Amino acid sequence: MSKRALSVTREQNFPDWYQAIVRDGDMAETSPVRGCMIIKPWGWGVWERIQAELDQRIKDTGHDNCYFPLFIPMSFIAKEAEHVEGFAKEMAVVTHHRLKNEGGKLVVDPDAKLEEPLIVRPTSETIIGDAFQRWITSYRDLPLLINQWANVVRWEMRTRLFLRTTEFLWQEGHTAHADREDAMAETLRMLEVYREFSESVLAMPVIAGEKPANERFPGADSTYSIEAMMQDGKALQAGTSHYLGTHFAEAQNIQFQSAQGTREFCHTTSWGVSTRLIGGVIMTHGDDDGLRLPPRIAPREIVIVPMLRDKPDDAALLDYCVAIEKDLKALGIRTLLDKKPLKSAEKRWNWVRRGAPVIVEIGGRDASGGNVTFMRRDKLRDGDKIISHSRPRDQFVAEAQALLNDIQATLYAEAKARLDGNVITDIKSFDELTAYFGAAETEDTGGFKGWVRVPWARPDGAVLEAIADRLKASKLTIRNAPLAQDKIEGVCLFTGDPAKEYVLVARAY
Numbered sequence: 001m002s003k004r005a006l007s008v009t010r011e012q013n014f015p016d017w018y019q020a021i022v023r024d025g026d027m028a029e030t031s032p033v034r035g036c037m038i039i040k041p042w043g044w045g046v047w048e049r050i051q052a053e054l055d056q057r058i059k060d061t062g063h064d065n066c067y068f069p070l071f072i073p074m075s076f077i078a079k080e081a082e083h084v085e086g087f088a089k090e091m092a093v094v095t096h097h098r099l100k101n102e103g104g105k106l107v108v109d110p111d112a113k114l115e116e117p118l119i120v121r122p123t124s125e126t127i128i129g130d131a132f133q134r135w136i137t138s139y140r141d142l143p144l145l146i147n148q149w150a151n152v153v154r155w156e157m158r159t160r161l162f163l164r165t166t167e168f169l170w171q172e173g174h175t176a177h178a179d180r181e182d183a184m185a186e187t188l189r190m191l192e193v194y195r196e197f198s199e200s201v202l203a204m205p206v207i208a209g210e211k212p213a214n215e216r217f218p219g220a221d222s223t224y225s226i227e228a229m230m231q232d233g234k235a236l237q238a239g240t241s242h243y244l245g246t247h248f249a250e251a252q253n254i255q256f257q258s259a260q261g262t263r264e265f266c267h268t269t270s271w272g273v274s275t276r277l278i279g280g281v282i283m284t285h286g287d288d289d290g291l292r293l294p295p296r297i298a299p300r301e302i303v304i305v306p307m308l309r310d311k312p313d314d315a316a317l318l319d320y321c322v323a324i325e326k327d328l329k330a331l332g333i334r335t336l337l338d339k340k341p342l343k344s345a346e347k348r349w350n351w352v353r354r355g356a357p358v359i360v361e362i363g364g365r366d367a368s369g370g371n372v373t374f375m376r377r378d379k380l381r382d383g384d385k386i387i388s389h390s391r392p393r394d395q396f397v398a399e400a401q402a403l404l405n406d407i408q409a410t411l412y413a414e415a416k417a418r419l420d421g422n423v424i425t426d427i428k429s430f431d432e433l434t435a436y437f438g439a440a441e442t443e444d445t446g447g448f449k450g451w452v453r454v455p456w457a458r459p460d461g462a463v464l465e466a467i468a469d470r471l472k473a474s475k476l477t478i479r480n481a482p483l484a485q486d487k488i489e490g491v492c493l494f495t496g497d498p499a500k501e502y503v504l505v506a507r508a509y
Contacts, residue, residue, distance in 0.1 A: 086218020
C-alpha cells in the first residue's frame with residue numbers, strides 16, 4: 001500500500017479513520033470534561049463558515065435572531081410530560097449555587113440549595129414558549145419567527161467528537177402560527193432550507209422526508225429530517241424540522257385573539273442543525289490523506305506554501321507569494337500565505353490533512369518564471385502519484401474562482417453518485433433485510449452497506465414499537481419516508497398490509 005497522510009485508512013477501520021481526521025486535521029480534541037470537546041481554530045473556522053451561510057438563509061426566510069438563558073426552571077420542563085419523558089435521562093441538573101472551603105477543600109455548600117432546580121438547556125421549547133405566551137396577544141403578532149445560535153447539553157453515555165457529544169453547538173428555530181396550515185408550511189420551508197444548504201454549501205446530498213411516529217421529536221405531531229449517506233454506508237441525520245401542533249402552546253398557554261375575537265392556541269414549530277454537520281462533512285468527503293473541505297465552508301480556500309531554503313533569494317520568493325495572496329484576496333477568495341518556519345513538505349501535508357481546497361507551492365523557478373504550481377485537494381492523486389498543475393500567474397488568479405467552483409461541484413457529484421447508487425429496492429422480506437445488513441456486532445467492520453427502501457403501511461402504536469424492536473436487534477432504524485415518492489406498489493414489508501409509501505432503512509450514527 002502506498003504511503004498516505006493518515007496512519008489508518010477507511011477500509012482498515014472507519015471509526016479510527018474518522019478520529020484520525022479530527023485529530024490530524026487539527027479540528028478538535030477531547031476536553032478534561034467527560035464527553036465534551038475543544039474545537040480548535042481550523043474546526044471552529046469551518047463552523048463559522050457554516051454559521052455564516054446558514055444564518056443568512058434563516059434571515060432571508062424572515063426569522064430574527066435572539067438569545068435565551070442556558071438554565072431552564074425544572075417546572076417549565078415538567079409542564080410538557082411527553083417532552084420530559086423524551087429527554088429526562090439526558091438532562092443535567094443544577095441544584096446548588098455556591099461552594100465553600102471546608103478543611104482546605106472546596107465542597108458544595110448545603111445551605112446554597114436552589115429553591116427550584118435548574119435544567120441545563122437540552123433544547124429550548126419550554127423557556128421560549130414561556131416568552132411566546134407574553135409576546136403574543138393577537139393574530140396581528142403572528143407568525144412569530146425567531147432563531148438562536150446556542151450550546152446545548154445532553155448527557156450522552158457514548159460520545160464521538162462532533163457526532164455525539166455531551167455539549168454541542170447548534171441553531172434552534174422556534175415559530176408560532178395562527179393555524180396548522182401555516183405552521184406546516186413553515187416546517188417544510190425550513191426542511192427545504194436545510195436540504196438546499198446541505199447540498200449547495202456542504203456538497204452533501206441528502207434525502208428529505210418524514211420520520212415514523214416512534215422517531216418523532218418528543219411532543220411533536222410530525223418530525224421531518226434530511227438524511228445523508230456516509231462513506232461507510234451509514235445514515236447521518238443531518239437536520240430536523242418539527243411541527244409541534246398545539247401541544248407546547250397548551251402547556252405554556254400560548255394563545256392569541258383571532259380576527260373573529262375568539263381565543264385560540266398557537267401552532268408552533270422548531271427546527272435545528274448542529275456541529276454534527278462537521279462530522280458529516282468529514283465522513284462524506286474525507287479520503288485516506290485526510291479531510292477534503294468543500295470550498296464554501298473552508299476557512300482558507302487557497303493556501304500558499306513558499307518553498308523557502310534559507311537563502312538570499314527567499315525574500316524575492318516571499319514578495320512573489322505576497323503579490324499572489326493580494327490578488328486572490330482582492331477577488332474575495334479566503335487565502336492564507338503560510339510563513340511558518342517549517343519545511344515546505346511538512347506544511348504541504350499539514351494542509352492536505354486539513355483539507356484546504358487548493359494548495360499552492362511556490363518555488364524559485366515559479367517565481368522567476370511567473371508561474372503558479374498547485375494541487376487540487378479533491379483530486380490529489382492519480383493512483384499513487386501526487387498530481388500537481390502549473391499555470392501562468394495571471395491565468396491562475398483569473399481562473400481561481402472557477403477552480404474552486406469546480407472543486408465544490410466535483411465533491412457533490414462524487415457524494416451524489418454514492419447516494420444514488422446505493423439505495424437497494426429489491427428486498428422483499430424481513431429475513432432478506434437482516435441478511436443484507438449482516439450481524440449487528442459487525443456493523444463497524446462488515447464492509448459497506450447502503451440503505452434499503454421498502455414499502456410501508458404507516459403502522460402506529462404497539463405494532464410500530466414491535467417493528468422498531470425487531471430492527472433495533474440488528475442495529476437498524478427507519479430513517480424517513482422520502483417526500484419524493486415513486487408510485488407505491490405492493491404490501492408493507494413488516495405488516496403485510498397495503499403499503500402507503502416507501503421508507504428508508506439503514507444503520508445510522
